[in-house]
Amino acid sequence: MSEMVTKRRSTHPMKIVALLIVVTCLTLFPFVVTNRFYISLVNEMLIYGLLAMSLDVLLGYTGLLSFMHNAYLGLGAYVVGLFLIHVAPSSLWLALLAGVVVTSVIALPVGWVQVRTGGLAFALLTLAFGMMFYTIVWKWYSLTGGDDGLMGVPHPDIQVLGITLGSSGNPTTMYLLSLCIVFICFLLTWRIIHSPFGAVLEAIRENEERASFVGINVRRYKLYGWMYACMLAGVSGGLFILYRGYIGPTTMSAFAGAGVLMMVLVGGMGSLWGPIVGAGIFIFMQDYISTMTEHWELFVGLVVIMLVLFLPRGFIGLGDYLTRFRKE
Amino acid sequence: MTTILSTKSLHKHFGGVLAVNDVNAEFKARQLRSIIGPNGAGKTTFINVITGKLPASSGAVVFQEQDVTNRPAHVLVRLGICRTFQITSIFMGLSVFENVRIAAQTEIGGSLRVFSAREGLKNVNTKTWEILHRLELKDKADVPSNNLAHGDQRLLEVAMALAGDPKILFLDEPTAGMSPAETEHIAQLIKGLTDTIAVVLVEHDMDVVMRISDEITVLDQGRIIAEGSPRTIQDNELVKEAYLGHG
Numbered sequence: 001m002s003e004m005v006t007k008r009r010s011t012h013p014m015k016i017v018a019l020l021i022v023v024t025c026l027t028l029f030p031f032v033v034t035n036r037f038y039i040s041l042v043n044e045m046l047i048y049g050l051l052a053m054s055l056d057v058l059l060g061y062t063g064l065l066s067f068m069h070n071a072y073l074g075l076g077a078y079v080v081g082l083f084l085i086h087v088a089p090s091s092l093w094l095a096l097l098a099g100v101v102v103t104s105v106i107a108l109p110v111g112w113v114q115v116r117t118g119g120l121a122f123a124l125l126t127l128a129f130g131m132m133f134y135t136i137v138w139k140w141y142s143l144t145g146g147d148d149g150l151m152g153v154p155h156p157d158i159q160v161l162g163i164t165l166g167s168s169g170n171p172t173t174m175y176l177l178s179l180c181i182v183f184i185c186f187l188l189t190w191r192i193i194h195s196p197f198g199a200v201l202e203a204i205r206e207n208e209e210r211a212s213f214v215g216i217n218v219r220r221y222k223l224y225g226w227m228y229a230c231m232l233a234g235v236s237g238g239l240f241i242l243y244r245g246y247i248g249p250t251t252m253s254a255f256a257g258a259g260v261l262m263m264v265l266v267g268g269m270g271s272l273w274g275p276i277v278g279a280g281i282f283i284f285m286q287d288y289i290s291t292m293t294e295h296w297e298l299f300v301g302l303v304v305i306m307l308v309l310f311l312p313r314g315f316i317g318l319g320d321y322l323t324r325f326r327k328e
Numbered sequence: 329m330t331t332i333l334s335t336k337s338l339h340k341h342f343g344g345v346l347a348v349n350d351v352n353a354e355f356k357a358r359q360l361r362s363i364i365g366p367n368g369a370g371k372t373t374f375i376n377v378i379t380g381k382l383p384a385s386s387g388a389v390v391f392q393e394q395d396v397t398n399r400p401a402h403v404l405v406r407l408g409i410c411r412t413f414q415i416t417s418i419f420m421g422l423s424v425f426e427n428v429r430i431a432a433q434t435e436i437g438g439s440l441r442v443f444s445a446r447e448g449l450k451n452v453n454t455k456t457w458e459i460l461h462r463l464e465l466k467d468k469a470d471v472p473s474n475n476l477a478h479g480d481q482r483l484l485e486v487a488m489a490l491a492g493d494p495k496i497l498f499l500d501e502p503t504a505g506m507s508p509a510e511t512e513h514i515a516q517l518i519k520g521l522t523d524t525i526a527v528v529l530v531e532h533d534m535d536v537v538m539r540i541s542d543e544i545t546v547l548d549q550g551r552i553i554a555e556g557s558p559r560t561i562q563d564n565e566l567v568k569e570a571y572l573g574h575g
């Protein structure tokens with residue numbers, strides 16, 4: 001009997017092979033394509049991929065809609081930036097840790113309020129809190145630089161076990177750091193999603209009322225899911241400021257928040273790699289089309305409309321479509 | 329027989345509608361008590377208040393000598409007060425196995441394990457298979473529950489409630505929409521449950537009620553109008569009137 005259980009869930013070996021191939025290609029990428037523009041582009045895809053993936057822990061796995069998950073990327077980025085400017089300009093790991101801790105400390109009371117609601121009310125609260133953070137960052141000129149953004153963030157060296165691997169100001173080194181951290185977060189999230197804890201989140205997504213009537217403390221587990229998603233967003237924020245050396249309030253705007261939501265929808269919610277692919281597509285369109293026309297949003301909108309019409313389950317739906325096609 | 333759960337002067341009103349009106353009921357261990365009454369009598373509301381779906385307007389719910397009035401549903405479930413719903417409530421997107429497994433996991437523990445595989449919870453798996461076996465759902469373990477036939481979905485919900493190791497189980501019209509064969513199967517199953525636990529059954533199928541109940545409580549317009557064995561209820565004039573009066 002127990003064999004049936006293990007068989008049911010075991011990961012297909014092809015998936016592991018595919019993951020290793022993708023990671024290998026991504027690792028080799030900056031050595032093959034040495035153009036700084038492209039390295040930075042893919043770096044940004046990875047960072048937003050992490051953010052979109054963490055949003056999908058809420059949206060696709062717990063069934064909670066957050067309109068402004070970018071607010072927590074922003075908070076993480078500002079904290080890491082301020083830490084590097086004012087506290088310790090060369091402590092990269094400490095700065096990242098501070099970013100995650102402070103983001104979590106801010107996310108906790110917000111989450112505590114939000115999980116008391118569900119559905120649309122929850123979504124509206126995420127919007128309200130997100131816009132509040134946006135306004136604070138925008139208006140608190142003396143701390144954040146307001147409209148001008150946070151500038152002059154130092155680029156600390158990346159050190160592991162006392163060995164200096166290079167400066168975070170170097171696009172290739174920074175790219176590899178992002179890749180490494182995003183990969184670790186991906187594996188960690190994969191583990192969590194498939195754990196007993198992940199099963200609880202799925203139950204809440206499927207039917208909140210039934211979840212509480214099998215004995216789940218729904219609010220508490222929603223809060224755990226929320227905290228995890230915000231922590232990952234904080235990590236992505238830390239990487240963001242290290243790679244850019246700059247952040248402005250527009251990164252935390254509702255418009256940018258809708259972009260992150262689109263990444264998840266384009267990639268396909270309810271999977272971990274879907275949103276990362278979605279982020280890739282979105283960032284590519286944004287950066288590439290914006291070099292050709294300043295009306296890039298129009299084209300992004302069009303592409304999203306096409307995807308929603310023809311791939312309603314997002315990019316991951318394409319995979320299912322192809323496997324079915326092959327079988328027939 | 330010991331009383332496991334009782335209500336003391338329980339009231340629930342919706343605006344001007346008194347859905348539960350001064351109900352004093354006692355549920356005894358290893359007893360099957362049916363609650364019957366015409367549509368809108370307040371049967372579902374009564375269960376909703378006891379199981380923490382709705383707050384009581386006044387009165388108390390006492391479970392094993394402990395006041396549990398208005399405790400949240402998940403706390404009551406952990407104490408052993410479980411239920412099914414009149415309108416099927418299951419995790420539609422999950423497999424039959426996973427539906428029962430998550431209920432067993434909550435009961436046995438392990439929900440905070442974030443670094444292990446969910447298949448690794450041995451006791452949870454054993455219990456899940458045991459319940460699926462008992463309810464003859466084993467062959468459908470891998471079926472997504474939204475692909476199940478209606479009768480099997482109703483049965484699955486009972487399985488989920490049982491996975492919570494109830495001491496008292498409330499079933500709100502479990503046979504609704506079932507075929508005669510399915511109804512017979514679940515009626516036998518429900519009767520069998522009283523070997524170990526208390527069962528409270530809300531049911532419109534009088535044939536089932538009269539056959540398997542130990543005791544019957546009749547509700548009308550939120551009040552208890554009669555209580556007793558199936559035989560005495562059958563002969564009760566007030567009960568006949570209540571049913572005829574409301575068509």
Ligand SMILES: Nc1ncnc2c1ncn2[C@@H]1O[C@H](COP(=O)(O)OP(=O)(O)OP(=O)(O)O)[C@@H](O)[C@H]1O
Pocket residue numbers: 342345346347365366367368369370371372373374414
């Ligand atoms: N959430 C609610 N809001 C307002 N009124 C309600 C609510 N739930 C039930 N009622 C009212 O309370 C009364 C009792 O309803 P209830 O559903 O408990 O009856 P019931 O005995 O379960 O009926 P049925 O046999 O049709 O299931 C009805 O008049 C109903 O309209």
Ligand SMILES: [Mg+2]
Pocket residue numbers: 371372373414500
């Ligand atoms: Mg009812």
